[in-house]
Amino acid sequence: QISHKSFRNVGLIGRPDKSSVVETLCLIHDHLLNLGLNPIFDQETAELVPYDHAQIVSRHLLGEVADLVIVVGGDGSLLHAARALVRYNTPVIGINRGRLGFLTDIKPSEAIFKLDQVLQGHFQLDRRFLLEMEVRTNGEVIYDAIALNDVVLHSGKSVHMID
Structure with a gap:
C-alpha cells in the first residue's frame, strides 16, 4: 500500500540534453525543500543542476532511498528511469x-x-503491466530487458516513435 504520507524522500531524474528540463527540476527541487521534504538527484541529473550540496545517489539506488520519483523529460526518459526503479516498486510521476x-x-x-x-x-x-524480454541464440540468453509497454525488434538502425 502506497501512502502520500510516506513521500518524504523524492527522487529527481531529468533528461540530460534539454535546458528546459533544468528549469523544471530546479523549480521542483526548491518547492520540495520549502515543504520540508528531501529531494534526491540521481548522479546524471545532479551534473545538470546548479546545486553544490544536493543529495545524490546512483540511478540504480534511487529506488532504494526514494519514496517517490519525479522524471522530467519525455516518455523515453520515464521508460529509462522505470527500468532502473522497477525492482523497488517506487511510484513515478512524469513531467513532460x-x-x-x-x-x-x-x-x-x-x-x-x-x-x-x-x-x-x-x-x-x-x-x-511489465514485460520481460529475452533474446536467445542457440538457447543461450544474449540480451534481456524489462519493458513497460512494448518490445520492438529491429534489424539494426535505431527506431523512434513518430509524432
Whole structure:
C-alpha cells in the first residue's frame, strides 16, 4: 500500500540534453525543500543542476532511498528511469519536457500544482503491466530487458516513435 504520507524522500531524474528540463527540476527541487521534504538527484541529473550540496545517489539506488520519483523529460526518459526503479516498486510521476507525452502527461506549467495534489493524497495509482524480454541464440540468453509497454525488434538502425 502506497501512502502520500510516506513521500518524504523524492527522487529527481531529468533528461540530460534539454535546458528546459533544468528549469523544471530546479523549480521542483526548491518547492520540495520549502515543504520540508528531501529531494534526491540521481548522479546524471545532479551534473545538470546548479546545486553544490544536493543529495545524490546512483540511478540504480534511487529506488532504494526514494519514496517517490519525479522524471522530467519525455516518455523515453520515464521508460529509462522505470527500468532502473522497477525492482523497488517506487511510484513515478512524469513531467513532460519531451514531444509525445503519453506517459509523461503532466505539463511543466502544472508541475507544482499536480505535485502538491499527490503530496496531499489526491492521486490514483496506475499500476503498469511489465514485460520481460529475452533474446536467445542457440538457447543461450544474449540480451534481456524489462519493458513497460512494448518490445520492438529491429534489424539494426535505431527506431523512434513518430509524432
